[in-house]
Amino acid sequence: MAKRLLLETDKRLLWKLFWNMGVRGLRSVQRHKKRLKQGDFFPPFLYISLINSCNLRCQGCWVDVAAKQQKIEPAAMHRMLNEAKEMGNSFFGILGGEPFMHPELLDVLAEHPDAYFQIFTNGHFITDEVAKRMRKLGNITPLISVEGTEIISDERRGKADVLSQTMQGLQYCLDNKVMTGVCTSLCKTNFEDLLTDEWVDRLIEMGVLYTWYHVYRPVGPDACPDLALTPEQQRKARQFVVDIRATKPIVVVDAYYDADGKALCPAATGFTHHISPWGDIEPCPIIQFAKESIHDERPLREVFNESEFLHDFRQTAAESTRGCIVLERPDLLLELAERHGAKDSTARGTIYEEVAALKSQSSQYHPGFEIPERSWAYRIAKRICFNDFGAYSRHFKFENWQDVVTDSEQRADQDGPDQLMQIKSH
Template identity: 45%
Template sequence: MLKQLLIKTDKKCLYKFVYNLGIKGAIGLTRFKKRLKKGEFFPAFHFISVTDDCNLNCQGCWVTGKTKNARMEPEMLDKIIIQSKEKGSYFFGILGGEPLMYKPLFEVFRKHSDCYFQLFTNGTLLSPGVASELRTLANVTPLISFEGDMEVADVRRGGNNIYEKTQQAIDNSTQAGLVTGVAMSVCKSNLELAFSEEFINSLIKRGVLYLWYYIYRPVGKDATVELALSKEEIEKLRAFLVEARTKYNIVIVDAYWDQNGKGLCPAASGLSHHINASGDIEPCPVIQFAANNVADGDLTDIYKNSKFLADFKAEIPLKTTGCVVMDDPQWIVNHVNKHGAKDSSGRGNEAERLSAMPKVPSHGSAKEIREKSWMYRFAKKNAFFGLGAYG
């Protein structure tokens, strides 16, 4: 894996990866931990949905069904990045919709060349030209969603020939020398593919450097609860991850378990929060309620004074080590009502949807399996879970 990183990655991209993400990221995490010890709070990472626009219509996507799509003003995005840098935070996850449909995106990357960005993309717009421009910028790692084989992908993504387009996006990215990742939202329809040795080895052979598994969470207009994993399937996934990390020459990321296999919630830890395309500050992308907006003022003051976020961080660890959206969706509704938070989903009925949604198992229901790899134990303990901080 190290050989592949050194030989196949563009040297400028490699430098930005090591310095902007690695060194600055470590410093940012240290400052985050010091803030927590002093009783202060500002997230180590922000995950920002820059647009609701998308060219697909995926099952379980939080931006589907909105009355009107939002697009973040460049000035607001600039404010988030600048004020985060003042706190020592230089890493940002850029989400959508499909972020490659956001016209000011590359100018933002160019302006903040001292930062590192993880670009969450469905890959259909990641052309050779786009990959070449990202190579010139060098401070972006594409994380390409891979949701299934030829039959499953079109159903999951609500499009045509998505499997082929995703495969091409991976090749465009790796051939440009980019630090390339592949993500899979693991659900019942793609579980076996997630475990496939042939699938993983094919990614390694093509130059993919990290593979991120996250558990499907029912959300959005087409929540499709029946795709959610059972407790037994989640435990099977956890056991697979632990073994795979000792077997394959690729970084395998999850954002659900610590080094001892105990479940956790990134939003409850305060490590990361999500800001949607309207500027609403949410605990995470799948909890679509907010009591604060970036436009309200200085981010430091907003986080300092947000009772909604503070109580969320305090109460969730007492309730679950998993995902509260899955474990107890009604609790979210009660929490929102208690704090007078608004529905930030753009659909206007998120509380009603959650109240009607059945409970389904989350990662907190899995038995604890300790990491076998000393590298992953070290990384999870000291760097939390790095690129998987979004959860």
């Protein structure tokens, strides 16, 4: 991987990545750890959905993409980014909708050369001119989503000719030597096509530097629960990621496991929270409840540090599971929102009903089936920068965890239930 970075990249962009995301990103995590010891809180990484609009209509999307366009205005973005940088933050995830539909996107990011931005995009609005601008700025990495073959992509994303337009945007980035990644929301319809050595080898051959396999979360007004992976498929995905990291020259990102393969939730651990296009501060992108906003008069550090709702969310989530509380215990999430009088932060105004209708299902937490990192580099990086920051040691008690595997999700491992009982007995 080091050879690829040295030979296939623009060295100025590589330096920006190393300094803004690497060195300064590490500092932000260390400051986060220090704050926690002092009883203070500010997440070292923020997801920012700066616009709700999108040209696609993906299955299971929770964003109000068809509603009246709402975007975070440049002045509010600058204020938020500057206040976060004052707290030591340097790395931000930019989401939508489709971020490139925000007319001031690149102009805003250009004003923050001391930060690094990962833009989650379908790639359809990336032209050669846009790619050249990103290369000139040097502080942006587009993460372009590919959801399957031509047929599956059209089915998953609600439009025709989706994949070819995505691949064209990807190629513009690669031609201009922009630090580029490809992500996939793994579900049952793309699992066999994209979780393969052949697909990863193709990405490497194209010049893609990193990939990220999300796991599909069936939430939103059209949740499509039939697309969700089974526990066996989730474990296969984890094993695949661990193996690829140790054997192929491409970076593989994940947000669900620590160095020892123990499951975690980045929102429950306090590693990240989410800002909606309306400025609402939510626990994570798929949890559309909020009590505070970036438009509050208080400084952002006070908003995060004093939020009883976010504090109670982190504690409730960490007490109930090492996985995803939305999938496993939507009842607890609903109780939390009702107890705090949290607002529905959607435009459609139906989030309470949607969460009430969710049925419990498994997430990334599979006790007894932990798959530790094989790569020494990932083990070290995760132990330093991506772990539970003590959240589960403080709050989680295994005997209180509810195994929510349904009949349709039965474990393939015949010794799984016995192994689980042995863990519970200890």
